[in-house]
Amino acid sequence: xxxxxxxxxxxxVGSAGAAQxxxxxxxxxxxxxxxxxxxxxxxxxxxxxxxxxxxxxxGPGGGVVRFSxxxxxxxxxxxxxxxxxxDGAGPEPxxxxxxxxxxxxxxxxxxxxxxxxxxxxxxRVTVAVxxxxxxxxxxxxxxxxxxxxxxxxxxxxxxxxxxxxxxxxVAADARFFGLGGRPSGPRLRDGTYRLWNTDPGRPFGPDxxxxxxxxxxxxxxxxxxxxxxxxxxxxxxxxxxxxxxxGAGSGHDRAxxxxxxxxxxxxxxxxxxxxxxxxxxxxxSLTGPAAVPPAWALGHHHARWGFGSEQEVRRIVTGYQERxxxxxxxxLDIDHYDAHQVFTVDEDRFPKLPxxxxxxxxxxxxxxxxxxxxxxxxxxxxxxxxxxxxxxxxRDASGSxxxxxxxxxxxxxxxxxxxxxxxxxxxxxxERLAQGFxxxxxxxxxxxxxxxxxxxxxxxxxxxALEGRGGDHREAHNVYALCMARSGYEGLRxxxxxxxxxxxxxxxxxxxQRYGGTWSGDVATGWPGLRASLSLVLGLGLCGVPYSGPDVxxxxxxxxxxxxxxxxxxxxxxxxxxxxxxxxxxxxEPWEFGPEVLEHARVALVERRRLLPYFVTLAHLAxxxxxxxxxxxxxxxxxxRALRDCQDAFLLGDSLLVAPVLxxxxxxxxxxxxxxxxxxxxxxxxxxxxxQVLVDAPLARxxxxxxxxxxxxxxxxxxxxxxxxxxxxxxRSGGGLVVPDAGDxxxxxxxxxxxxxxxxxxxxxxxxxxxxLSAPSRPxxxxxxxxx
Numbered sequence: 001x002x003x004x005x006x007x008x009x010x011x012x013v014g015s016a017g018a019a020q021x022x023x024x025x026x027x028x029x030x031x032x033x034x035x036x037x038x039x040x041x042x043x044x045x046x047x048x049x050x051x052x053x054x055x056x057x058x059g060p061g062g063g064v065v066r067f068s069x070x071x072x073x074x075x076x077x078x079x080x081x082x083x084x085x086x087d088g089a090g091p092e093p094x095x096x097x098x099x100x101x102x103x104x105x106x107x108x109x110x111x112x113x114x115x116x117x118x119x120x121x122x123x124r125v126t127v128a129v130x131x132x133x134x135x136x137x138x139x140x141x142x143x144x145x146x147x148x149x150x151x152x153x154x155x156x157x158x159x160x161x162x163x164x165x166x167x168x169x170v171a172a173d174a175r176f177f178g179l180g181g182r183p184s185g186p187r188l189r190d191g192t193y194r195l196w197n198t199d200p201g202r203p204f205g206p207d208x209x210x211x212x213x214x215x216x217x218x219x220x221x222x223x224x225x226x227x228x229x230x231x232x233x234x235x236x237x238x239x240x241x242x243x244x245x246x247g248a249g250s251g252h253d254r255a256x257x258x259x260x261x262x263x264x265x266x267x268x269x270x271x272x273x274x275x276x277x278x279x280x281x282x283x284x285s286l287t288g289p290a291a292v293p294p295a296w297a298l299g300h301h302h303a304r305w306g307f308g309s310e311q312e313v314r315r316i317v318t319g320y321q322e323r324x325x326x327x328x329x330x331x332l333d334i335d336h337y338d339a340h341q342v343f344t345v346d347e348d349r350f351p352k353l354p355x356x357x358x359x360x361x362x363x364x365x366x367x368x369x370x371x372x373x374x375x376x377x378x379x380x381x382x383x384x385x386x387x388x389x390x391x392x393x394x395r396d397a398s399g400s401x402x403x404x405x406x407x408x409x410x411x412x413x414x415x416x417x418x419x420x421x422x423x424x425x426x427x428x429x430x431e432r433l434a435q436g437f438x439x440x441x442x443x444x445x446x447x448x449x450x451x452x453x454x455x456x457x458x459x460x461x462x463x464x465a466l467e468g469r470g471g472d473h474r475e476a477h478n479v480y481a482l483c484m485a486r487s488g489y490e491g492l493r494x495x496x497x498x499x500x501x502x503x504x505x506x507x508x509x510x511x512x513q514r515y516g517g518t519w520s521g522d523v524a525t526g527w528p529g530l531r532a533s534l535s536l537v538l539g540l541g542l543c544g545v546p547y548s549g550p551d552v553x554x555x556x557x558x559x560x561x562x563x564x565x566x567x568x569x570x571x572x573x574x575x576x577x578x579x580x581x582x583x584x585x586x587x588x589e590p591w592e593f594g595p596e597v598l599e600h601a602r603v604a605l606v607e608r609r610r611l612l613p614y615f616v617t618l619a620h621l622a623x624x625x626x627x628x629x630x631x632x633x634x635x636x637x638x639x640x641r642a643l644r645d646c647q648d649a650f651l652l653g654d655s656l657l658v659a660p661v662l663x664x665x666x667x668x669x670x671x672x673x674x675x676x677x678x679x680x681x682x683x684x685x686x687x688x689x690x691x692q693v694l695v696d697a698p699l700a701r702x703x704x705x706x707x708x709x710x711x712x713x714x715x716x717x718x719x720x721x722x723x724x725x726x727x728x729x730x731x732r733s734g735g736g737l738v739v740p741d742a743g744d745x746x747x748x749x750x751x752x753x754x755x756x757x758x759x760x761x762x763x764x765x766x767x768x769x770x771x772x773l774s775a776p777s778r779p780x781x782x783x784x785x786x787x788x
Contacts, residue, residue, distance in 0.1 A: 021452070023405040028451035030403065031459045038397030038461025038472070045154040045163075050086070050133035053116060061104025062120040065129050072129065074110075077102035079282045080124035084135060085268035086151060093467060094232050095479045096510035098288030125273045137271050143224045146170050151267055161264030161474070166231075168260075172244030172253035174222035175644045177632070178543050179239060180215035181518070183208060183532035185539045186632060187647055188241055195237040195262075197478050197507045199448040201456060203524035203556040203582075206532045212446060212507045212521045214478065217543045218258065219279070221638045228279045230510060231269045234478040237262035265475060276635050277627055283544050284626025288514035290546050291489070292623050294744030296366055297439060297502045298615040299328030300605055301578035303368075303551075304588065306335055309349040310356050317365060319589055325602060326609050330360065331368040331441055331580070340407035341376045343383050343431045357436020368439035368502070369432050373413055373447055373484055374406035383428065387414060392421045394462050397472075402462045404449025413447055413458060416483035417476050418465035425484070426491015433495060439502035440488055445481040446507045481507035482515075489515035500744045504547065504576065517547030519576055525554025525585070530567050531648075531662045537574055538650060541628025547619070549576030558586030561593040562664060562699070565600055569702045570660040572604040573652055575615070575629045600700050613713035613721045613738070618653045620739035620749065629653060637674050640690060646672045655710035655726075655736060656681075659695065659703040669697045677708035677729045679784045686784065708784065709734015711754040711765065716779060723776060725756050725765050727784035733757035738778075756782075 051068030062074040074084045075091075079102050083091050091101045108122035116131035128136040133150035147169045155162040176188040179195075183206045194210040204211060216231040216239070237260060244256035272282045284290070302320070307313050313330060320327040336353075338344040345353050357367045375383050375393070387393055393412040394402045404411050415421050432440065448456055457477060464476035485505045492501035503516035512518070520536050523529045533550030540548050552571040553559045559567065568590065571577045579588040586592075590601035618629040631651040634643035649659040649671060657678060659671045673689030680687070680695060681704045687693045695703040706712065709728035713736075716722040721740060728734040738752040753768040754776060763782045766773040 024450045024452040027405040028453045034396050034459040035461045040160045042156050044157040048153045049150050053131045056118055058110045061108045063110040065118055067133055074120050074127055076105045076108040076120055076122040078105045079285050081282050082125055082127055082271045089266035089268040095482055096232055096287050098514060139225050145225055145227045163263055164267050165261045168258045169255040170220050171222040171224055172246045172255055174220050174256045176241050177219040178217045180543055181211050181213040181536045182539050183535050185535040190242050192238050192240045197446045199446050199456060203522045205524045205528045215510045215543050217510055219542045221644055223639055226276050226279055226638050228272045228283055229269055231260060233262055233265040234475055235263050235265035276638055280626035287511040287544055289623045290513040291516050292500060292619045293502050293547060294500050295616055295742050296328045298612060301329040301331060302327055303331030303578055303580040305333035306583040308335055323591060326605050327365055329366045329368050333370050334407050342372050343428050354436045366438035367436055368441055369437040370441045370443050372444045374411035376408040377403055377410040377412050390424045392424055397461050402458055406444060415464050416480060416487055422487035425487045429491050430495055442484055442505035445484050447480050479509050481505055482509040482512050485512055485515035498745060513545045518545060519548060520550035522555040523550050525557035525559050527663055529554045537630050538632055541630050546622040546628040547575045549574040549578055551580040553579055553588045556582050556585050561597045564593050565597045566661045568601050569604050572608040573658045577608060610715050612715050616741050617713055617739040633674055642672060655707050655712050657705040661697050661702050667698050668694055671695050671703060678705040679726050681706050709756050711736030711756055713738040722779040725780060725782045727763050727782060728756055
């Protein structure tokens, strides 16, 4: 017995309440015993490298390069994405990819290269393979973007999963982004980042790693170009990044490096080269288009762990209504369940939940339900007994059902990697719909199982179906929440076929955007937590997950009025705009922070509602193009190094630049502007970029600037959509897109395209169509003319 674990066990019993504390101690020892019995011992290992090239076999889009101790398959797809896999690894099966892989590019050819190597030449990329197995990706002009050194494997002498390592080099000026939700970003500094979805078990700040969503997806931005690399492997691993240095040492550049180490699984990856917009589009074509949330889900949400009763929900809603504050959704946490059991309702505190839901819906407010994967292990409960009959729960290596500890106490866990189990679980949402819920919030799905010590998840030896291939939790852990999201999304599509599902999930993996979005999880209350909130949204967007947002105000504690307001103002410009807090935290209603904060929060709410047509447009464009709503400032100018290093502002679509206040006591702030003219939307003052300017940021608002020439759809006074046009600079034109969708159905709205240009002394706005230009049918308001 480990003495430290014994101490942790004693502390757990004393701090968590006797019954739950004992359960967490038992769960920790149970998990340890299960892994001791169920995981193969590694023993001695033998190191291996590819060796030297022996021969090649050309094929569609590339071919196979065989080495003395391995082989490498390379395929360039028609969309320009490059796939390669070692040791016979192919692109399928994959949890990340949507449907079948894109067709190989018939124009890509495998041909001899210098020094005994080979290369695949395609229109958009060239991939060179050295005779030792190094792989170099170059632009069509031959400029290197990344060089992967020959990989190394460590194979157990008795067989089993081989560990491997891949070291890569990038340009000295390159910057790293991505890897899922990282609170220290969005630019990833030197350090090691773990690839294992993890509930930290406490509110987190910028230094916490890993968190709930980790992805082996990197976006690398350098002077020579932008590229995305995705290692399609869901096992536990770590990425160590080191930025390069220009002119280091004797005047030579030192390359940036990325070293990936995985505990097992295939060594296979995709690389996409091009502009950020093109990379995002190709990535979405691989992993699937983002789900479009219903229009109401782009409004303002209010949540709390601890509403406690129907009366409390009505009190909060009445508070919003009496103060003229718009509200679109109310979220109910685990306290509305009967003894924390999923798909149940506490009839004492919520005796007429469907009636409450209908009353709220008449006022334009939807109810959203939390859904946890853990099912109480008690026989005689409906979900447990039904799941047992379906053989739905994860088992260990000996065939026994795995037990953990979550909010309902002893719990079992559905195996969402089995299609039959996904279908069963998806059907359970019928109970939620009958209670009047319109949206669903997946929590605790890393999956989390409380433990007094060790990992707070399922045993690594736990068995999973993995779509019939079979395997254990080492491979299934990171995709568990992705499969749960799929289950809920597909179940809702069957149950309510005419409505777009609204699902967002605390955990997930590459491709999760197909089923919905995410939120920050339990971000700590404080100014560092506010900054981490923005980092998470930006980083997830660059990994293909466009819909996300933080717990406004932080999950724990009591924010100061100033901190709450600045968080609220930031949230008003993020895709998911939701206040939320812990059972033990201070209130989060705007009126709880005094009359001044209330009035400033009202302004932020009014502006969010005014911009709703713009958010709807961005949601549809994210689905069609892969571009996130929230983008780093370098999105349209990745060659601008100053923008690559800017982490305290963002672009909202193409038209707006948002510069939140992320520290206390500020009434002005510096804003880095991309090239072009930008208007302060509050004052109309024009600024010329690229430059850094000082902009007013009073407590009443955060700086928001509009790009000259932008056409922004906004909500008019009559509830219809108007066009807010910011005057182009003299001699230039502009434009914008509008996707008119105010509902939650499956119609594919037509994209409206508008151009704005000077005609004599006035700005004219016209709609582009198949028959040429025509006058817009929507009201137009031109701003910025005084500075035009």
